[in-house]
Amino acid sequence: MKILKKLIAFTIIIGVVLSSLASYIAYTYDPGFFRFLFKASPRIIKHYTVSQLIDYYNVVKFYYKTGKSLNYDYNKSILTFDNVIADSVEKKDYYNAGYFAFHQGKFEQAISYLNKFNQEHSENENSIFWLALSYMKLAELNNCLNPGTTEKKAVVMQMDQMPMCSLPLTMIHNDKSYSKSAIELFLKLLDNYDSKNKRYIWLLNFSYMTIGQFPEQVPSKYLIKSKFTDFFYGDSQIQLKNKYPNLSLIEKAKNFGIDKFDAGKGVAIEDFDRDGDLDIITGGFYVSTHYYENQNGTAFIDKSKSSNISKIKGAHLITAADYNNDGWVDLFISHVTGTNPNGGFALLENQQNGTFKNVTISSGLLSKDSLINNSTWTWNSAWGDIDLDGDLDLFICNYQGYNIYHHGVPTYPSYLYRNDNGKFTDVTEAYGLKEVLKNECLTGAAFGDYNDDGYPDLAIAGTTGGFNLLYKNINGEKFSSTNLINTKNEIPFMVSFLDANHDGKLDIFYANIGPADSAIKYAAFDNMEKKFGFNRLLIQTDDGNFEEMNPAFQTDFPIATMSNNFGDLNNDGAFDYYFGTGGPEPWFIMPNMLFIGKLDNGQPTGQVENITPLFGVGNIQKGHGIVFFDFDNDGDQDIYSSLGGAWPSDAWPNQFFVNESKNNNSWVKIRLQGSKSNYYGLGAKIKVTAINKGGEKRIRHYLMDNKSGFGSSPYLAHIGLYDSVEITDIEVRWPCTKKPQHYNGNIKALNLLKEENLSIVQK
Numbered sequence: 001m002k003i004l005k006k007l008i009a010f011t012i013i014i015g016v017v018l019s020s021l022a023s024y025i026a027y028t029y030d031p032g033f034f035r036f037l038f039k040a041s042p043r044i045i046k047h048y049t050v051s052q053l054i055d056y057y058n059v060v061k062f063y064y065k066t067g068k069s070l071n072y073d074y075n076k077s078i079l080t081f082d083n084v085i086a087d088s089v090e091k092k093d094y095y096n097a098g099y100f101a102f103h104q105g106k107f108e109q110a111i112s113y114l115n116k117f118n119q120e121h122s123e124n125e126n127s128i129f130w131l132a133l134s135y136m137k138l139a140e141l142n143n144c145l146n147p148g149t150t151e152k153k154a155v156v157m158q159m160d161q162m163p164m165c166s167l168p169l170t171m172i173h174n175d176k177s178y179s180k181s182a183i184e185l186f187l188k189l190l191d192n193y194d195s196k197n198k199r200y201i202w203l204l205n206f207s208y209m210t211i212g213q214f215p216e217q218v219p220s221k222y223l224i225k226s227k228f229t230d231f232f233y234g235d236s237q238i239q240l241k242n243k244y245p246n247l248s249l250i251e252k253a254k255n256f257g258i259d260k261f262d263a264g265k266g267v268a269i270e271d272f273d274r275d276g277d278l279d280i281i282t283g284g285f286y287v288s289t290h291y292y293e294n295q296n297g298t299a300f301i302d303k304s305k306s307s308n309i310s311k312i313k314g315a316h317l318i319t320a321a322d323y324n325n326d327g328w329v330d331l332f333i334s335h336v337t338g339t340n341p342n343g344g345f346a347l348l349e350n351q352q353n354g355t356f357k358n359v360t361i362s363s364g365l366l367s368k369d370s371l372i373n374n375s376t377w378t379w380n381s382a383w384g385d386i387d388l389d390g391d392l393d394l395f396i397c398n399y400q401g402y403n404i405y406h407h408g409v410p411t412y413p414s415y416l417y418r419n420d421n422g423k424f425t426d427v428t429e430a431y432g433l434k435e436v437l438k439n440e441c442l443t444g445a446a447f448g449d450y451n452d453d454g455y456p457d458l459a460i461a462g463t464t465g466g467f468n469l470l471y472k473n474i475n476g477e478k479f480s481s482t483n484l485i486n487t488k489n490e491i492p493f494m495v496s497f498l499d500a501n502h503d504g505k506l507d508i509f510y511a512n513i514g515p516a517d518s519a520i521k522y523a524a525f526d527n528m529e530k531k532f533g534f535n536r537l538l539i540q541t542d543d544g545n546f547e548e549m550n551p552a553f554q555t556d557f558p559i560a561t562m563s564n565n566f567g568d569l570n571n572d573g574a575f576d577y578y579f580g581t582g583g584p585e586p587w588f589i590m591p592n593m594l595f596i597g598k599l600d601n602g603q604p605t606g607q608v609e610n611i612t613p614l615f616g617v618g619n620i621q622k623g624h625g626i627v628f629f630d631f632d633n634d635g636d637q638d639i640y641s642s643l644g645g646a647w648p649s650d651a652w653p654n655q656f657f658v659n660e661s662k663n664n665n666s667w668v669k670i671r672l673q674g675s676k677s678n679y680y681g682l683g684a685k686i687k688v689t690a691i692n693k694g695g696e697k698r699i700r701h702y703l704m705d706n707k708s709g710f711g712s713s714p715y716l717a718h719i720g721l722y723d724s725v726e727i728t729d730i731e732v733r734w735p736c737t738k739k740p741q742h743y744n745g746n747i748k749a750l751n752l753l754k755e756e757n758l759s760i761v762q763k
Contacts, residue, residue: 055515063584066103066647077313078286079336080104081648089113094120099130102586105649107138125193129200132185133586136203137649139178139210140165145653164210167591167618168232172212179210190222199587202520205229206589206620226526228557232591237613244596246663247570249615249639253656256300262287263650264642266318267625268712270329273354278629278714280640283315285336286648293354297632308356312346318625319712321383321392323363324422325679328352329715332394334378344376345396364424365394365417377411380494383706384447384456384683386431387476388736391419392678395458397442414442414460432478436471447683448497448703449473450506451544456683456735459485461492461510469495470508470546484546485538492536494564496708499701500549500575500606504687505540506703507606511561511579512536516588519560519581523590534558535579537606549606553577557610559593562645563709567628567637569596571665571720573700574604578639580623580709584646591618592641602698602722619643621652625710630718631658635667635748637718642710666690666724669750670717672704677736677755680704680715687731687740690724690747698724721747 071083081104088097098113114131117123144164164171173179186204190197205224208214214233215223230236253259262284272279277294288310292300304310309331317334324330328350335345347363348356360366380397387393393416400413414437417424428434444461451457455473469485469492485508493513500507512535521527535553538546553559563580570576574597581590594617595608612618622645628637636659643652668688672681686702700719707713721727727745734741734755745751 051521052515052518055517058517059515059583059585063646066584069100079314080286085109095127098127098134102130102134102137103647103649105137105647105651107134107141107649110134111138125189128185128189128193132182132189132203135178135182135185136207137586139173139175139182139207142175142178143173143210165620166616167209167620168237168613169209169212170616173210176211179207183207187219187222195221198521198525199517202524203587203589205524209233224524226524228524228526231557231610232613232618240611240614244570244611244614246661247596247611247614248660248662249569249617249657250660251616251655252658253654256292256656257302258282258292258300258640258656259653260284260287260290260642261651261653263644263646263648264652264654265316265624265644266333266710266712267627267640267642268318268320268331268706269627269629269640270320270712270714271716272320272329272350274328277633278631278716281309281318281320281331282625282640282642282654283312283318283333283335284642284644284651285314285316285646286651288313289315289318289333294631297634303354307354308358309348311358312348317345317378317380317710319381319383319706320714321394321682321706322350322679323347323383323392323394323419324349325391326350326352327673327679329680331356332381334376334381336377345378363422379443380445380709382445382447382458384458385678385735386416386447386456386473387418388455389420390674390676390678390736391421392682393417393419394424395445395447397445397460397462399441399443399463400437400439413437414440414445430478432480433471436468436479436481444492444494444510444709446495446497446705446708448506448705449683449685450497450508450540452505454735454738457482459495459497459508459510461495463491463493463513469510484544493561494709496564496566497703497705498566498575499703500537500604501539502573502604502699502701504701507540508538508546509566509708510536510538511559511564511709513562513583514558514560516560516583516585516590519558519583519588519590523557523559535561535564535577539606552607553595557593560588560590562622563624563626563711565626565628565707565709565711565713567639567713568667568718568720569628569637569639569659570661570663571636571667572597572599572604572722573698573720574599575606575608576628577608578617578626578628578641580626580641580643582622582624582645586645586647586649588622588645589620591620592623593618599722602692602696604700615657617657619652619655621645622650625712627707627711627713628718629714629716630669633750636661666721666747668717668719668721668727668730668745668747670702670719670730670745671750671752672715672717672732672734673752673754674734674736675755677734681732681734681755682706682715683735685733686717686719687729687733688719688721688727688745689729689731690721690727692723693725698722 069084070079081100094113094117098110102110264284268281280292283289289312290304291307291309293303314336319332331348347360349359377399382395383392398414416428418427442462447456458471468481470482471479492510495510537549537552561579562582566575566577577595579593593612598607621643625642638659639657641655684704688700690698702717730743730745
């Protein structure tokens with residue numbers, strides 16, 4: 001008993017020490033993050049293992065050291081490591097020269113500098129590790145991308161080589177020399193430095209996968225045998241193909257010329273030119289924002305320059321909304337670079353002629369001098385009519401601390417802006433949110449009327465953790481804490497409202513993020529002693545509370561999710577989810593994951609099944625903006641996915657999975673046109689009742705919003721109806737009306753439903 005008590009005491013002491021060290025690092029680089037650790041330390045010590053604390057310490061230390069070395073190139077209007085590389089070479093500091101050349105994506109230079117360091121000094125664990133990663137990345141670029149483009153930005157994916165970078169790797173590298181060099185170095189790290197290091201073991205096994213020698217050639221003492229490896233390299237792929245024979249996704253980004261190469265972030269899909277086709281706007285940290293205009297589902301034309309979209313560089317978040325109710329969808333884009341080196345965001349008004357105009361200042365979102373001494377580091381935004389006056393208000397998620405990409409410039413807290421006929425006013429304090437949002441590092445937000453009182457409530461998420469997730473809208477005048485959501489020991493990163501089980505009550509989904517090392521341990525090695533990185537689906541009960549659906553995603557592997565979105569690939573009415581995994585660490589090599597929803601006697605259950613081994617969707621590159629949408633109007637949803645991470649070295653071509661499934665399930669599309677409510681009916685709740693040949697009802701519920709994360713979905717309801725043959729009723733609860741409106745609807749067609757002669761909700 002005494003020994004046990006000593007072990008417990010020792011573990012607590014180690015946890016406190018490591019937490020203190022992490023706090024010191026965070027305070028040095030980011031007081032906002034320090035406040036998170038201070039507030040969350042009791043929760044961290046209670047729930048996290050010593051191993052997890054070490055992982056968090058390592059990622060904080062790495063992230064802030066690396067990020068603060070980025071420099072702003074005024075000539076190119078981009079962030080770059082080039083200056084620090086040149087300075088390091090001048091000082092003959094070849095380790096740092098190699099380290100930052102790696103993060104700049106100059107892997108051949110990195111190898112040269114690191115080899116020079118190892119020759120002139122005694123090689124060490126760090127120099128060997130970064131050399132191994134450099135060879136690993138060089139292997140990817142020389143095999144998965146067109147030859148000769150390893151040092152260029154204009155890189156394109158070979159169409160037949162997608163399987164080389166998606167688990168399971170069904171094609172192996174043609175040039176195996178780079179992966180073999182990486183293998184040799186990872187073995188040196190394991191044999192000479194740390195034989196139990198799971199990061200090294202996982203990267204070693206993955207390197208063997210790239211050359212077709214997993215599992216046979218992996219040294220037995222380092223071979224990973226787990227549910228994870230069995231799932232991707234066992235017979236799961238065959239079983240899933242047999243279970244979903246009619247489901248088919250084909251990657252065609254290069255075919256359509258929309259495989260933008262960058263450390264990608266936000267994506268917004270909408271019919272910006274009102275020609276009936278859904279267009280694509282996508283951005284990333286290190287290049288201009290792109291606008292691809294859809295040509296009747298047969299091609300995309302790059303309108304980036306002519307539309308003025310390309311003027312926005314370093315795009316982070318992109319959301320679409322018609323802020324001025326003119327029927328033309330506008331854009332909100334946050335960016336880390338731009339005309340002001342402190343970064344910020346931009347509201348772009350659709351000029352109805354193929355161009356966009358920056359109205360950030362004239363709309364009242366920012367004043368002319370508001371960015372001189374401060375910076376906005378905006379991670380997400382949510383649009384909703386909080387006061388039911390018929391126009392869209394805006395909640396902006398800011399990371400409250402110091403913007404590492406601009407050398408510690410203080411950032412704004414998150415804000416709530418009320419829209420009055422196209423002019424925005426800061427109402428954060430008036431709505432009771434100023435103290436709530438103070439010192440919080442928010443990354444996700446969503447509006448949804450969970451209690452059916454007519455007013456959109458607010459759900460938030462962020463890396464500070466430990467705060468209330470859900471705030472109730474009181475008569476459109478303020479927000480009040482509900483204490484309904486328990487975030488437990490996890491860090492919610494993205495949040496969404498949806499009716500997952502189609503029972504007429506809004507549920508809440510939130511995705512969790514975590515360090516790469518923890519993700520590797522808990523996924524690849526089946527270490528499930530502590531729940532970590534699980535995405536959570538919270539189902540609303542009949543009494544208005546929320547309970548976690550278990551199992552929903554928990555039957556599979558924990559996922560450290562950077563972005564996600566959902567739709568319905570097979571038109572059965574059950575939501576399917578695609579998760580973009582990752583983090584700032586270059587060694588975060590885990591697959592993005594696709595889950596398909598389940599039915600029970602024709603009714604969606606809210607549960608899902610992991611089908612990642614199919615179609616090449618398990619890309620090991622970091623994932624951000626994701627949107628489900630029907631680009632060719634053939635009745636099934638396709639997926640556009642922005643790939644890339646924090647550094648120039650994380651750049652990768654975007655993906656476009658075209659849905660070529662052969663099922664006969666029915667569907668309906670719905671566009672709303674408000675009169676008293678906002679133009680596109682954002683916030684409306686739709687209930688579709690249909691029947692099959694046997695007269696059985698199929699009821700589906702849909703919230704009109706732009707979904708989740710870095711992916712802004714169109715305000716176009718795409719609702720799967722499974723085996724239905726006729727729609728008997730469409731009910732719409734408009735945001736600004738007292739009673740639901742009922743409509744007839746055509747199955748397998750787009751229906752435009754207009755709000756007419758309806759009264760505004762009276763307070």
